[in-house]
Amino acid sequence: MGLSLQKNEAARQGIDSPYLLTPGPLTTALSVKQAMLKDWGSWDSDFRAMTATLRRGLLDLLEDADGAYDCVPIQGSGTFAVEAMMASFVPRDGKVLVLVNGAYGKRIAETLVYLGREHVVIDKGDYLPPRGPEVAEALAADPAITHVVVVHCETSSGILNPIEEISEAVYAAGRTLLLDSMSAFGALPILPRHVRFEALASSANKCIEGVPGFGFVIARKTGIEAAKGNSHSLSLDVYAQWAAMEKTGQWRFTPPTHVVAAFLEALRLHREEGGCPGRLARYTENRDVMVAGMRALGFETLLKDRWLSPIIVTFFDPADPKFEFARFYDRMKAKGFIIYPGKLTIVDSFRVGCIGRMDADVMRRVTGAAGETLAEMGVASAEPPEKAMIERAKLTA
């Protein structure tokens, strides 16, 4: 079934919500929503089997033939999983180099303050990517650093960070890499045979297209075993959650049962679509169609094509004084599309997501709606102000 036809079917069943052009929670399939209609007992063997299927299904995406990794689901939103990963994998006497180029990198540094873990930051501002050589230099200058953490796709700008060259620099210096792959895992390739890493965190409501309610940490088993006793927190202890799941098949505390049921259906659809490569192909087409349509209206992307992720794209607000984001947003919503405000500190911007149960046909309708909305607002051209183009020129590569 085409993805817009599916939406029509949902509408016929009285489930009519706007498309979420946001990086999660995102638009989910009707069958994912329907999977939540049944109640499950958390102790029951049926639910334990579902938990095992969920963990296996996520691990399969790594194509880890050696079975070196394991998957530990954690109740809560994605931030809970990132915090659990940092608390569990960084020993209390460890020191972290945090690579920051946006809100989610900043949040990791803030988390480390709460956790009381020593850390230093390379802050590249709103979006400039951290590069391998500068990581190598920082590691050479500070032998006390044990771990490096980076955001895979920095969702606040949409930039795809160069994790391959960062991983090479980290392991060449004998240190350990942790990844916040929240908005990338499930679409962008992250295969241990190509990119070395100790652990990553992601969540149910991103590229696997489930509903919100849990995150997960995927990590080397040796790392999980070594994490025993590191966490400051009972509920965010990856080792303890893993040990309990291994022993009993159960989550330690009330699991989000309906969310897990929905996630298994989301994983089935993910497999049906061709796994990560299939999903990446659809998201890439979504992005290409949407960006071409927006550029045809005069909008400019913050990033040049080489850095654009197929997850979310930042556009500059038009210079025309008749453009006002709040009105643009409301009118887009009235047409059935929820977009996202920008997070740049220097110029005004907004974001449009490419992930979720949507296809190129939907993206064509998004840009059609954007064109109509500009006309309704009396905005003649979506061209950004001069200072936006000066900002963009900073990312020359």
Ligand SMILES: Cc1ncc(COP(=O)(O)O)c(C=O)c1O
């Ligand atoms: C890269 C990244 N890290 C962390 C988070 C935080 O996840 P949550 O809002 O589910 O806590 C997000 C959310 O979009 C994200 O994109």
